[in-house]
Amino acid sequence: MQRKIKESMDNQGTTSILQNRIVLFPLPFQGHINPMFQLANILHSRGFNISIIHTKFNFPNPSKYPHFTFHQISDGLLESGVPISDPVLIIKFLNSNIVEPFRECLDRLMFDYHVECVITDANWFFTQAIADRVNLPRIVLRTSSICSFLAFASLSLFRDKGYFSNIDSNADAPIEEFPPLKIKDIPQIETSNSEDVFQVIGAMVEQTKKSSALIFNTFSELEEPDLPKLHNQFPVPTFTIGPFHKFFSASTTSLLTQDMNSISFLDKQEPKSVLYVSFGSVASMDAQKLQEVALGLANSKQPFLWAIRPGLVQGSEWIETLPNELLETLSKQGYVVKWAPQQEVLSHFAIGGFWTHNGWNSTLESICEGVPMICSPFFGDQMVNSRYVSDVWKIGIKLEKGLERDEIENAIRRLMVEKEGDEMRQRILCLKEKIDVCLKPGGSSYQSLEKMVDFITSFRSSTA
Known part of the structure; x- marks a missing residue:
């Protein structure tokens, strides 16, 4: 034809x-x-x-x-x-x-x-x-x-x-x-x-x-x-x-219901004090890895917003595999939701870091808002993106051992409260400025x- x-x-x-x-x-x-x-x-x-x-x-x-x-x-x-x-x-x-x-x-x-x-x-x-x-x-x-x-x-x-x-x-x-x-x-x-x-x-x-x-x-x-x-x-x-x-925002294309209470929680926090945690819409882990993540967060003593997508944990509906005592500790320190409006979260004044799977959309959104990252890639392009974030652009910390509570705790503290995190924040803010110019x-x-x-x-x- x-x-x-x-x-x-x-x-x-x-x-x-x-x-x-x-x-x-x-x-x-x-x-x-x-x-x-x-x-x-x-x-x-x-x-x-x-x-x-x-x-x-x-x-x-x-x-x-x-x-x-x-x-x-x-x-x-x-x-x-x-x-x-x-x-x-x-x-x-x-x-x-x-x-x-x-x-x-x-x-x-x-x-x-x-x-x-x-x-x-x-x-x-x-x-x-x-x-x-x-x-x-x-x-x-x-x-x-x-x-x-x-x-x-x-x-x-x-x-x-x-x-x-x-x-x-x-x-x-x-x-x-x-x-x-x-x-x-x-x-x-x-x-x-x-x-x-x-x-x-x-x-x-x-x-x-x-x-x-x-x-x-x-x-x-x-x-x-x-x-x-x-x-x-x-x-x-x-x-x-x-x-x-x-x-144009991606919020209207979300296949999952976003919990807008995330923003209400962030409104009550100090500037740059909260670690946002989300591993995307496809990644999955077993119950043991979920517990390692939870313990790393709890041991870090840092405020957090954690989006745990239903289906993230293999064989579980949501977070029922986490011990009640650990859930109590987490509830006092942070806020757990099923899905968050990510672009609004990353642009919020309270967010000081993003623990991410390094899907490209998430990585780019974090750069756009000047938020340094902790990198936990699961598969595909995430592996490469995380290496560039940590070793080339130097705007994040890659968890080289996977999901282990001690390395998690250490990475959170490095990013959120130590000088290393401040230096990454300055580098990523420079990239943010370049984005503003390129558009x-x-x-x-x-x-x-x-x-x-x-x-x-x-x-x-x-x-x-």
């Missing part, structure tokens, strides 16, 4: 040009939905009409976005028996099972509108072939940092070098081909078949190279040393227009957004 500007007949029998439109296709996980919807809002604010294609799985509430049109496609996920706890299997299954539903939906949209391009999550690698078939530019949104994306692109190299066989025995050894990473920082995702990881990531990387352009939710001043490496491996136009959430007219992200808008609108003349 050749792309062209189609014409339609209105009720009076006159001819009108069909509406220009961009189609966006997010991966149906919280950490991927947030930046895609923020990007959609950014593009809408620049005059683009937006259509969202979304799987039935985790389908958002369209009433929150009356300025977009939504198109749900069947995915067969719940009927498939694929475990919801295995993101690799989910991504592999969906890339195979929704090819026809997506193609049919895109064809309908292209019949009804003049679709200028489709912007998909990088993990929707099947969409490149469909976009090529209809001569439609496909732009890829990568929701991670550039540094972690490059690490994922190097997984085959890491395997060929034998690093995977040494992760346990030689965890702290450096990766010579990819400083500053150590072997234990190699992105890993637990799944039933480890070969699936290489297949999924390999397909994502190869199809991204065939795309028309790349978008990153980052700013060039933060990841400037890695930009030449990115351009060498992915020779397509790249737009670093982040941080997205500084344009203003003439700034790097502002200019990149202007170039991206021009790039997309150039498709109009090429398809007329």
Whole structure:
């Protein structure tokens, strides 16, 4: 099907040009939905009409976005028996099972509108072939940092070098081909078949190279040393227009109910006195690790706000595995909720530190608010992000031993009450200032957004 500007007949029998439109296709996980919807809002604010294609799985509430049109496609996920706890299997299954539903939906949209391009999550690698078939530019949104994306692109190299066989025995050894990473920082995702990881990531990387352009939710001043490496491996136009959430909040895209009492608790605390603790929307731990976290917090004697997501603890509803005596101690020292409005929390005057899993959204939000971090990565890009936070940008402390109460207590004190924490706070405030500049007219992200808008609108003349 050749792309062209189609014409339609209105009720009076006159001819009108069909509406220009961009189609966006997010991966149906919280950490991927947030930046895609923020990007959609950014593009809408620049005059683009937006259509969202979304799987039935985790389908958002369209009433929150009356300025977009939504198109749900069947995915067969719940009927498939694929475990919801295995993101690799989910991504592999969906890339195979929704090819026809997506193609049919895109064809309908292209019949009804003049679709200028489709912007998909990088993990929707099947969409490149469909976009090529209809001569439609496909732009890829990568929701991670550039540094972690490059690490994922190097997984085959890491395997060929034998690093995977040494992760346990030689965890702290450096990766010579990819400083500053150590072997234990190699992105890993637990799944039933480890070969699936290489297949999924390999397909994502190869199809991204065939795309028309790349978008990153980052700013060039933060990841400037890695930009030449990115351009060498992915020779397509790249737009670093982040941080997205500084344009539009992610609160409306939350799949979990936010406890606004978090803010009331923080209002009563001293400035920079509270440690905010959250391990994101996907990570999980066993009951023993939860207790180590709780004991580390209790022993630190520092005020805290702890978001414990239902489902965080394997085999438990919430926090029922913690001893009553420990819960009493925690209740006197801090505040435990099921989910918190993270952006509002991080910007609150009472927050002095963020203990995080280092998902990219959380890491970037912390940098934007000038809040130094304690790093506890669980899987994937979190491993790389945490290493850059601690060793490159020097704005956080990585828990090198995992979740052990003594190291936790020590890290909290270093961050919250010692000089080391103050020095990190000064460094991250400098980054915060750079973000404020990059978003203003003439700034790097502002200019990149202007170039991206021009790039997309150039498709109009090429398809007329």
